[in-house]
Amino acid sequence: MIGYWIIFSATTGNEFSYLTKHFLFNFNNVEDIFYRNYGKRAFIMMKIYSFLLTLPLALLACIPVRAGVYEPDKLRVYLKMDKRVLYSDEDVVLQICIKNVSEKKNFFDVFDSIKNKPGEYTTFQPLVYDYSGREAEITVPYKLEKRDIKELIRDLERRMVELAPGEVFIHSINLKHIYKLDLNTRYRVKSLFYPTIGEDIVITSDNELSFKIIAEKRYNKPSEREAVQRNISPSEVILLTLRAEKDKNWDNYLKYIDVEKFINAYPEYTQKYLRANFEEKNQIEKDFIKYLTRDRDDYLLHYKIMEEEIENSKRIAYVNVIEDRYGSRWNYRYRCRYMLEQYKDMWLIVDEVATVMQGAKR
Template identity: 45%
Template sequence: MKIKKLIMFVIIMAGIPAWESIVHAVRVEDPVERSPFRVTIGMDRFVFTEDEPVTVNIVIRNNSDKKESFRVYDTSGHTNAYTTFQPVVMDSGGREAETTVPHRLMNRNFDEVVRDLDPRELTLMPNETMVHTINLKTLYSLDMDIEYRVKGYFYPDARDQAVLMSENTLTFKIVRSPGRERKSVIAGIKRELAPSEVVVLLLSAERENNWNNFFKYLRAEKFINAYPQFVQMYTNADEMEKLKIIEDFNKFLMRPRTDYIKEFRVLRESIEDDKSAAYVDVQVKRYAPRKPISYTYRYTLEKFRDFWLCTDIEATVNKGESR
C-alpha cells in the first residue's frame, strides 16, 4: 500500500506545472483527499487602459453537500496582502511579472508573514460562492502592450499551506488610454474622446475584427442586458456563473458574421446635463446578398472614470422594421 501511494505521489509531482514553483510553500495532498472548494477566476474584460485597475475575481465555491469553512488572512489594512488569495501573473514567455508585494521582495518566510495576522473565518453553505476581487496592479508592476496570463491560488488556511489552484487561466493586456493627455505646444486643448468618437472607434474595431480595441470601448457586464438570449441567464446566475456567461457573451460578439459592416455614419449625439450618460445614433449598413441592409443603432454610453464606455444598444431596421 505504501509503495502504491509513493508511485501515485511521484506521478502527481511530475504533472505539476511551472506556475506552482512561484507560489509559497505548495503542498501536494494525498489524491484521495478531495477539497470541498472549487476555485475559478474571472475578469469583466481582457483589455485595460494604463490608468485603470486590472481587477481579477477569485471565485470560491463550496462544492460539497455540507457547510465548509476557511480562514482569510487578507485583512482590510493590507491592500496588497498576498496570503489567502494569490493570483500569479506571467508573460507569454512563462516569466513571472515583477512583483511589488513587500514580503516577497524581502524574501520573508511565509510563516512569519501570517503569524501576526488575525484570520477571519468564513463559512459557505453547499453551492454557495464568495468572490474576492484583487487589483493586480497592487501586486505587480505591469507594462503596456504585453500579453499576460493570470492564474489564481487559494489557501483555505494559509498557516496550513495547502493550496488549491484555479481551474482556468485568463489572458489580459494593458494599452494606452485613448483619451490620455499628451504634452503639446498647444495648451488648453481637451484630449478626452467624445461619446460619438468612442462609438466610431467601436464600430471600426468590429469592422476590422480588432477585438482588443473593440472591448476597450465596452462594459460587457452592462452591454449584455441588450441581448435577450443572455440577459435572463445572466440576471439569475450566481457570481461564478456570471463570469462564465460574460466569457460566452464576449465570444458571441466576436463570432464571424455574414452580415458584416460595410459602412456607417454618426447621425447625432446628445449628453445628459449631469454628464452621467450620453446617446449616439448611428446609421449602419451591413452586407446582404441583394443589397446592404440599413440599421439605426442607438448607443447608450456611461462615464467610467474619465472615459465614455458603451453600456447599451438599440437596433432598428430602417423603413420601420425591427431587427
C-alpha cells in the first residue's frame, strides 16, 4: 500500500481528494479504484513497485537480532586443577575457564568432534612445558601432520557459546590426550584461547599452573568393575546358541559352533568328511551348515540349563540341557549334553549327544 499512497500524493487536487476519500473509507477496494482511474498498465507497474518497496522491510525482519556484542578483549581466561600431584593411572584434568567481563552478552566459537575427527585441540590449546623450558611431546594428530587448523575445522561442527555478563564457561581437557607426559617430571601449563579461529585473535591464560606425575598407585583396593569376571561362560554360550536357533538368527547361531569338529556329531556326515580332500571338505561344511540352519519340523519350544562342568584343564566344558521340541501329536523332550572347547576368550560347541526322555501330549 506504500506504493499506492505515493502515487496518490502525486495526483491533482481533485483526484487526490477523491482517492483519499475512498482509500480511507473503503480500504479493501483501493486496488479497484486505482485500476479504474489509471488503467491496466499503470496498475501492473504499481504492483511491481509496491513489491520492491516492501521487500527490503521483509528481509530486515528476517535478520536475527542479538542483544549482545562480540568483544574478545572482554573474555578472561584462567586455569584450575583439582590436583597438582597425580598418579600415573589418573587423568590429568585441566579446567580452562572463560569469563565474560563485559557488561553485555558475549560470544565465542567451539568445535564439536564428528565421527573420528576430534575437535579437542582447536578453540582451547593448552601448552605444557617442563621446567627447563622444553615443550612436552605433543600427540595431537593434526599438529603432528602439520595441518592448518583452518583446514581441520572445515570438517567439524561449529557451535556458538553465549555468555551473560559475569558468566563463566569451563572446558575440561585431559592433558594425557594431547601430550605424552613422563613420570617424576614437574611440568607447567598455560593455555591459549582462540575465540574465533581465522581472525588471528588469541588470548593467553592469566595464570600458569604446575603439576607432577608420580608412580602408579600401590595397594589399591580393586574396583568392583575389575573384580567382576567379564568372559562368557559355557552355559551362556549354550543359552545364546539355543536362543539364536529359536529366533532363526543363524549368523549368531553359527558364531558359537566349531563346524569342523561339530560335524563329527552327525554320523551321516562323519565318514565322507574324513575321507574328503580340502576342496571337498569345504563343500561338505557348506552342506552341513545348510542342514543345521534348515526349517526343522521339530522346532525348539523350550530349553533349560541343568548343569555345567568345566574340567580341571579349563579347556573343555560340558553343559547339560533339557530341550522341548515340537511334534505333530506329541512334544518331545530331550536331554542334551553339549561339549565345548575354549577358543581364545570364549567357548565353542564341538559335540552334542541327545537322549529322548519322554513325549508330552499337546
